[in-house]
Amino acid sequence: MNTDRLRASAAAALALCLAASAYAEVLAVAKPEAAGLSSSRLERLSSVLKADVEKGRIPGAVMLIERRGKVAYFEAFGMRDKAKGAPMTKDAIFRIYSMTKPITSTAVMMLAEEGSLRLNDPIARHLPALANLKVGVEKADPAGGAPTVEQVAATRQPTIQDLLRHTSGLTYGVFGRSAVKTLYNQAGIGRADDSSADLVEKLGKLPLAYQPGTTWEYSHSTDVLGRLVEVVSGKPLDQFLQERVYAPLGMKDSGFHVPAEKLDRLAEPGPHPETGAPERVLDATKPPKYVSGGGGSVSTTIDYLRFCRMLLNGGQLDGTRLLGRKTVELMTSDHLGALNGPGAGYGFGLGFAVRREVGGPPMPGSTGDYYWGGWAGTYFWVDPKDKLIALFMIQQPSQQPYYPTIIRMLVEQAIVD
Numbered sequence: 001m002n003t004d005r006l007r008a009s010a011a012a013a014l015a016l017c018l019a020a021s022a023y024a025e026v027l028a029v030a031k032p033e034a035a036g037l038s039s040s041r042l043e044r045l046s047s048v049l050k051a052d053v054e055k056g057r058i059p060g061a062v063m064l065i066e067r068r069g070k071v072a073y074f075e076a077f078g079m080r081d082k083a084k085g086a087p088m089t090k091d092a093i094f095r096i097y098s099m100t101k102p103i104t105s106t107a108v109m110m111l112a113e114e115g116s117l118r119l120n121d122p123i124a125r126h127l128p129a130l131a132n133l134k135v136g137v138e139k140a141d142p143a144g145g146a147p148t149v150e151q152v153a154a155t156r157q158p159t160i161q162d163l164l165r166h167t168s169g170l171t172y173g174v175f176g177r178s179a180v181k182t183l184y185n186q187a188g189i190g191r192a193d194d195s196s197a198d199l200v201e202k203l204g205k206l207p208l209a210y211q212p213g214t215t216w217e218y219s220h221s222t223d224v225l226g227r228l229v230e231v232v233s234g235k236p237l238d239q240f241l242q243e244r245v246y247a248p249l250g251m252k253d254s255g256f257h258v259p260a261e262k263l264d265r266l267a268e269p270g271p272h273p274e275t276g277a278p279e280r281v282l283d284a285t286k287p288p289k290y291v292s293g294g295g296g297s298v299s300t301t302i303d304y305l306r307f308c309r310m311l312l313n314g315g316q317l318d319g320t321r322l323l324g325r326k327t328v329e330l331m332t333s334d335h336l337g338a339l340n341g342p343g344a345g346y347g348f349g350l351g352f353a354v355r356r357e358v359g360g361p362p363m364p365g366s367t368g369d370y371y372w373g374g375w376a377g378t379y380f381w382v383d384p385k386d387k388l389i390a391l392f393m394i395q396q397p398s399q400q401p402y403y404p405t406i407i408r409m410l411v412e413q414a415i416v417d
Contacts, residue, residue: 027090027302029074035067036417042073045410053078057402058377059270060088062301062393065411066309067386074301081268090301092267093258094393095282097295097374101222103307104293105164105351107229107240109327112160116232119164119350122157123224126231129204130224133157135169136180136207149179151207158212160228163221164350165335169208170219180209189220194290196227196237216339216348226293237291248320249310251303256296257287266298267395269376279397281376295375301391308382308389332370332384363408371404379404386415 032039042065049061060078064071076088111117117126124131134151141147158168173184187202188194194202203220210217226237233240238256246254258266269279282288284298306317311332315323323331334347334354341347345360352370355361371381377394392407 027071027074030070030072032072032414035065035070035072037065037067037072037414038416041414041416045073045407045414046075046077048406048410049075049077055273056270057273058394058396058399060092060267060394062088062090062092062094062391063407064301064305064389064391065414066305066389067415069387071305079270080265082270083268086264088267089265091253091265092393093253093262093265093284093298093300094267094378094395095284095374095376096297096299096304096378097282097376098222099299099304099372099374099378099380100293100295100297102311102351102372103241103245103297104222104226104229104237105331106307106322107237107245108160108164108225109323109331109350110244111229111232113324113327117160117228119161120159122159123163123168123228124157126160126228127200127224129200130158131204133169133204134207135211136183136209138179147179149183149207154208155211156213158208160225161335161350162212163225163228165348166216166219166221167213167336167339168219168221168224169210169212169215170203170221170224171209171217172219175218178209180207183207190223190290190292192288192290196223196230196291196293199223199290200227214339216336216341218342220294222294222351223292226291229293237293238287241297245307245322246303248322249303249306249317251299251306254297254299254303256291256298258284258298260285265300267393269395269397272398273396274398281395281397301393304380304391305389308380308391312382312384312387312389332368332382363405364412365408373400373404375400377403379407381408388415 032042052058059082060080062076065073076090078088080086080088080092135154136149137152138147139150162168173181183206189202229240230237269281272279310317314325315328331350333349335349336347342353345357346353347356352372355365355369366383366385369383373379376397377400379392382389390411
């Protein structure tokens with residue numbers, strides 16, 4: 001090997017060592033007992049995830065628990081890409097789908113803090129395509145045919161706050177059936193070849209599913225907020241998030257696609273554990289036309305930990321402040337009141353489900369903890385009272401409904417102080 005090649009190899013080795021050293025420093029893991037957790041009880045969590053990998057329920061997973069500022073558990077299980085025989089790594093990149101929603105909601109609140117918008121603004125003040133929305137009322141056909149939709153006046157127009165808490169009257173069109181939801185599906189709302197502007201134009205021609213403020217329904221609300229960020233800031237959503245959220249927080253692997261040099265870290269689903277059929281996920285290998293504020297981004301466990309740390313720290317991380325403390329308190333408080341939320345014991349804040357009471361949900365927690373998840377199975381929660389952050393990352397859409405309650409139980413039962 002000649003001198004130039006030796007120097008190049010030495011430089012590359014040094015760069016790898018420095019990168020590994022920096023990564024190790026960020027991910028330093030404390031003894032669980034130093035954070036009030038039981039090592040032996042955390043073995044239950046490890047055992048369940050190892051067994052689920054062996055049974056083929058999931059190809060792989062990454063799990064992280066931080067409490068009182070200490071990472072007390074950080075493990076990777078199984079395969080990152082089973083088809084290629086690639087083991088799961090702690091720096092694997094995941095499609096986080098609806099875990100994009102809290103990030104987009106944060107962007108909206110940043111603009112609100114700057115005075116660029118008000119939460120009680122009707123959304124049409126900023127997005128005129130949504131002016132004068134009507135509400136669809138389903139009418140039965142006396143002859144027994146398909147129901148029709150009668151459009152009636154809205155008692156008020158949806159506000160930005162309604163969009164943040166999913167009381168806008170919008171829907172996704174896929175959870176349950178109704179005549180309005182059928183119209184959404186026929187209109188192709190959220191198609192990958194549309195832009196966020198196209199999405200808003202389509203929504204403006206459809207009736208709302210509910211009177212604004214009367215019903216919590218998970219919906220395209222946060223996608224509309226993504227377009228709101230673009231219009232108010234004058235920047236594409238992905239650019240705004242990169243400049244104002246990801247870069248300031250040091251979220252170096254987050255965005256709306258995985259660049260070519262990082263594709264060897266992209267986690268992939270395995271076959272459906274029961275049918276063996278392929279599980280479909282977003283193509284994250286190239287920039288999308290539709291930058292979905294409600295479900296289009298990718299991230300890593302550590303990147304999303306940094307986002308959660310910012311929230312738990314009252315809007316700042318490592319000297320960088322994104323939000324004021326009172327704004328975070330507003331976001332992580334219940335905004336539904338008497339309305340039913342996403343599950344027993346939970347209301348909804350401005351971007352997150354928020355726990356109203358200890359009793360009711362089918363897993364332990366604290367009043368005021370908040371969470372959300374993604375369609376492919378990623379999930380997080382933050383418990384301000386216990387100063388706890390937990391992140392669970394998989395890429396197996398069929399298993400998304402199964403894991404939140406069991407993961408929550410396995411983590412919470414390990415708290416022993």
